Amino acid sequence: MIQAKTRWNLAPWGKDDDQQAKLLSDQLDIPPLVAKLLVQRGYKEKEAAETFLRGGADQLYDPYLLKGMKEAVARIKQASDNKEFIRIYGDYDADGVSSTSLLIHVFRELGYHFDYYIPHRALEGYGMNRGAIDLAAAAGVRLIVTVDTGISAYEQIEYAKELGIDVVVTDHHEPPEQLPDAVAVVNPKQEDCPYPFKGLAGVGVAFKLAHALMERPPMEWTDIVCLGTIADIMPLTDENRVLVRAGLQQLQDTSNTGFRALSEACGIELDQVTSTTVAFGMAPRINAAGRLDHAKRAVELLTTGDYDEAIRSASSLDVLNKERQRIVEGIVKEAEQQWQGKREAAQASSVPEPAVIVLAGEGWNVGVIGIVASKMLERYYKPVIVLGIDAESGMCKGSARSIEGYDLHAALTECDSLLDHYGGHQAAAGMSLHRDQLPAFEQKLGELAMEWLTEQDWIPKTAIDLICSVEDASVHTISQLAQLEPFGAGNPSPRLLLQSAELADYRTMGKESRHLKLSLRKGRAALDAVGFGMGELSEQLRSGLPVNLVGELSINEWNGQRKAQLQIHDIHFGGELMRFPEREHFGQVYQMLRRMRRMPMNGLESQLSQQSGWHEQTVKVMIEVFRELGFIEIDGTHLVVVETPEKRDLATSEKYQAAKLEAERLRMPYVG
Structure with a gap:
């Protein structure tokens, strides 16, 4: 038996959705599977779906809807009219580099007197700092325009004002309670900002400033906007979708010398560029500059017109990226050893292992610790904080x-x-503190995790868009799925569930038989499926039996042939599939509750799961049914059994009927 590694979370599909999908398919002349995905993602009406599929620059919002934009434009134009020296102040990640590069192009076009500044990650740290402001004052800067930073720089901006420097802040990070007293603050996430889309990257906010300054959307630089938006993992919906799609089209025939050199260094064919190649090919090399050296090297690449210079810059970034990979590998090894030590210590003391992974080491390069944290998260599915310690000062970043x-x-x-x-943000953050505070920091983070998270939250989910049959997975349909691109955060590549597909054949492939290849069959239709790193599962498979798979469809081209293929994300094979509990099982769990009478909700589902043998998610459904029928009540943090409840039949519970129908339809090992 092969048990699924994650909770399979199938998106809801309403009674009217089939009819709506069929209508969209006819109205927009798209395959049924594409129409279903549009409906499932909330684009149910023709106008909304058509805008999502084909919307262009006409869908961009008025930049003056952003609070502070009027004041920002006025001050920048005043600086231009008075020949004041302007300094663009950016961040050292790919979004900050993109934001800085974009404004360099714009300010050049507008003839401003300006330069730019990005702090050194290791020497200066994140954001504005007094030393940089002193340098600006010494250079005669009268106006600083921040990009992708500045929203938390209250004290630094006060200091700049003391030196006679005005500041315009453009940023997209979460605003603190006390905003900086700048000439203008432009950030769609400000509480009273009426801008309709809050998901812009830093480079997206910079683009809106450029739009206002130039009195037109500068679509010729959407390739740069595309890079920063994808690299910062912003949602590829709404305005970001328009900008990134335009940027990908721009990249296919870009006039930007730096992008052409970068694509050569990456081995990317620009005429076939996708959001994936930008995310995993271009962005890491742009980020490598700020992580290991100085981000200005990446800015120089994106703003030069000299191809020889661009080639040299792109090659050096590629070398830096390889060095970054080597450094990350070394820190991950040390981090793993440290984490295993913490787990063993907890086991020896008969206490639970830490709920949040907090790891710190002297000499760990602070430029790559975010990557290390991501890798640890993937392996253990726990919140992770990785810190580099300065041995002399004891400060941790x-x-x-x-x-x-x-x-x-x-x-x-x-x-x-x-x-x-x-x-x-919610999912990613940075911090600095002294090493003496680390024990209290780790303890507090763990306490919050135990307070905020339920048992189910510790199990990773696999979000599934739709159920798909082997017959649906044709080359034509898969090629039409490209209409939903660009894929990324907020608009992921469609994940589909193949239920009870017959396993016609299977084999391993690749070096050391590390990968798995399946041949699936349903009637006369056939489909190949590939599981990378899943070769060891082959020993548990048997031909002729049904298999449940979750994955993404793609087209495999080999020797001039194009075949449909499923890339496997998770698999369930053999053993007993999910059963829905019968009345007697509900009765058994109810009697367990009656014996306890009153109990804390925290950990209850896990406890009942162990006692009854039912999966925790099924136990959760049972509790919801009991509550709907009036058999139990929730008193704050406790579950209380009602002493003399009214007699009610299970069949009268809507939650019972819905859960039973769903279980019969899915027959999956995990449903979250």
Whole structure:
């Protein structure tokens, strides 16, 4: 038996959705599977679906809807009219590099007197700092325009004002309670900002500023916007979708010398560029500059017109990226050893292992610790904080990555008294603190995790869009799925469930038989499926039996032939598939509750699961049914059994009927 590694979470599909999908398919002349995916993702009406599929620059919003934009434009134009020296102040990641590069192109076009500044990650750290402001004052700068940074720089901007420097802030990070007293603050996430789309990257906000300054959307530089938006993992919906799609088209025939050199260094064919090649080919090399050297090297690449210079820059970034990979591998090894030591210590003390992974080491390169945190998250599915310690000062700089349900920004806010500085989002954040605070920091983060997260939150989910049959997976349909691109955050590549497909044949492939290849069959239709790194599962498979697979469809081209293929994300094979509990099983669990009478909700599902043998998600459904029928009540954090409940039949519960129908339809090992 091969058990699924994750909870399979199938998106809901309403009674009217089939009819709506058929209508969309006819109206827009698209395959049924594409229409179903549009409906499933919320684009149910023709106009909304057509905008999603084909919307262009006409769908961009008025930049003056952004709070502070009017004041920002006025001050920048005043600086231009008065021949004042302007400094663009950016961040050292790919979004910050893209934002800085975009404004360089725009300010050149507009004839401004300007330069740019990006702090050194290791020597200066994130954001604005007094030393950089002193340098600006010494250079005669009268106006600083921040990009992808500045929203938390209250004290630094006050200092700039003391030196006679005005500041315009453009940023997209979460605003703190006290905003900087700048000439203008442009950030769609400001509480009272009416801008309709809050998901812009830093480069997206910079693009809106450029739009306002130039009095037109500068679509010729959407290739740069595309890079920063994808690299910063912003949702590829709404306005971002328009900008990234336009940027990918721009990249296919770009006039940007740096992008052409970068694609050569990456081995990317620009005429076939996708969001995936940008994310995994271009973005890491742009990021490598700020991680290991200085981000200005990447800015120079994206803003030069000299091809020889661009080739040299792109080649050096490629070398830096290889060095970055080597450094990451070394830190991951040390981090793994440290984490295993913590787990063993917890086991020896008969206490649970830490709920949040907090790892710190002297000499760990702070430029790559975010990557290390991501790798640890993938392996253990726990919130992770990785910190580099300065041996002399004892100061730690950290980077965090989180799981669904654990808000890093909120958690760091709760730890405010322990931290020197912090910032970020729900899923990713950075912080600095002294090493003496690490034990209290780790303890507080763990306590918050136990308070905020349920048993189910610790199990990774695989989100599934639709059920797909082997017959549906044709080359024609898969090629039509490209209409939904670009894929990324907020618009992931469609994940489909193949249920009870007959396993016609299977074999291993690749070096050391590391990979798995399956041949699936349903009637006369056939489909290949590939599981990378799944070769060891072959010993548990048997031909002729049904298999359940979750994966993404693609087209495999080999020797001039094009075949449909499923890339496997998760697999369930053999053993008893999910059963829905009968009345007697509901009765057994209810009697367990009656014996306890009143009990804490925290950990209850896990306890009942162990006692009854039913999966925790099934136990959760049972509790919801009992509550709907009035057999139990929830009193704050406790479940209370009603003493003399009204007699009600299970069949009268809507939750019971819906769960039973869903279980019969899915027959899956995990349903979250």
